[in-house]
Amino acid sequence: GQAGAGGDGDGAGVMSAEVAAATAAGGSPFSGYAAGFSSRYAPERRREGAVQFAALLDRVAAIDPEMRVRFTSPHPKDFPDEVLEVIARRPNVCNCLHMPAQSGSTATLERMARGYTREAYLTLIDRVKEIIPGCAITTDIISGFCGETEEDHADTVSLMKAVGYEQAFMFAYSERDGTSAARHQEDDVPEDVKQRRLAEVIDAFRTTAAERQKEEVGRTHLVLVEGPSKKNERELTGKTDSAKWAVFADTPVGIYGGDEDEERTGGEKGVATPRAGEYVAVRVTGCSTGTLFGECLGRTTLTAFNEMHGGAYAEAKGTGAVAAAR
Numbered sequence: 001g002q003a004g005a006g007g008d009g010d011g012a013g014v015m016s017a018e019v020a021a022a023t024a025a026g027g028s029p030f031s032g033y034a035a036g037f038s039s040r041y042a043p044e045r046r047r048e049g050a051v052q053f054a055a056l057l058d059r060v061a062a063i064d065p066e067m068r069v070r071f072t073s074p075h076p077k078d079f080p081d082e083v084l085e086v087i088a089r090r091p092n093v094c095n096c097l098h099m100p101a102q103s104g105s106t107a108t109l110e111r112m113a114r115g116y117t118r119e120a121y122l123t124l125i126d127r128v129k130e131i132i133p134g135c136a137i138t139t140d141i142i143s144g145f146c147g148e149t150e151e152d153h154a155d156t157v158s159l160m161k162a163v164g165y166e167q168a169f170m171f172a173y174s175e176r177d178g179t180s181a182a183r184h185q186e187d188d189v190p191e192d193v194k195q196r197r198l199a200e201v202i203d204a205f206r207t208t209a210a211e212r213q214k215e216e217v218g219r220t221h222l223v224l225v226e227g228p229s230k231k232n233e234r235e236l237t238g239k240t241d242s243a244k245w246a247v248f249a250d251t252p253v254g255i256y257g258g259d260e261d262e263e264r265t266g267g268e269k270g271v272a273t274p275r276a277g278e279y280v281a282v283r284v285t286g287c288s289t290g291t292l293f294g295e296c297l298g299r300t301t302l303t304a305f306n307e308m309h310g311g312a313y314a315e316a317k318g319t320g321a322v323a324a325a326r
Helices: 017-023 053-063 081-089 106-111 118-131 150-163 180-184 191-216 302-309
Strands: 002-005 096-098 136-143 167-172 220-228 235-240 245-249 279-288 291-300
Touching: 053 081, 081 118, 106 118, 106 150, 118 150, 136 150, 136 191, 150 191, 167 191, 191 279, 220 245, 220 291, 220 302, 245 279, 279 302, 291 302
Parallel strands: 002 167, 096 136, 136 167, 245 291
Antiparallel strands: 220 235, 220 279, 235 245, 279 291
């Protein structure tokens, strides 16, 4: 997780949470948004011939099934079922979604003009977990926004525990010139209170993140090699589908066959040192915050790994489960 000072909580052009609450039962009044989320931009203001993001994402993923596709920094309203279903259907669209909550309090979200309630956000998280099992979720959080009470803060802490984020960018609120908050609201939370609340939010995140990291040990991940480790030239690093760094020995391996007992070093087929841009299967043997350490079982392709395991990682042998099933 990352923490610091900054962030203004500006609503990025969305209406008040009252509209979201009023439409939660029947879905968004605008097409293309997640149910319970709203925006001040009406569909008729879109340019003629514009393509919905779900269709664009699907077309991009179809270009090359071996090319990983990531996107980031959307507003949570931009995750309707159509987008989630494309992610679930396309193995090369990464199962790691950045869904900035900013706060776990409906009252604070309304002051931020975020366009949704706590309940709508949590319902969306449930939809993500239902449609994309094993999906990693990351977020942004602002502590000490204008008018934030201890109850509002407690709601944010409980949100961190309820969701269980893989990564979080957490900041204390600081006024930024030109924003709606700076023009219309008072920065009335004392700095020491902001920092204390931020520390409590960080602690809540780290507690659940540590639990999730422990679950990684024994899993086999599809890792895209990025190059030598900066800390040890005899090691390679790469990224998992869930955007975690993986570190493993820079040694020749064969072709991964899907069975870690038989293919621990990839057998004798096509033995070579993994290169940047190649995929490898890595069995996790240990971890630290945000980084996985493991044993490279062999070189592979995105398609082959998904055909073997039905997803971008496989649970430890004996658990009887394969995560991120598609």
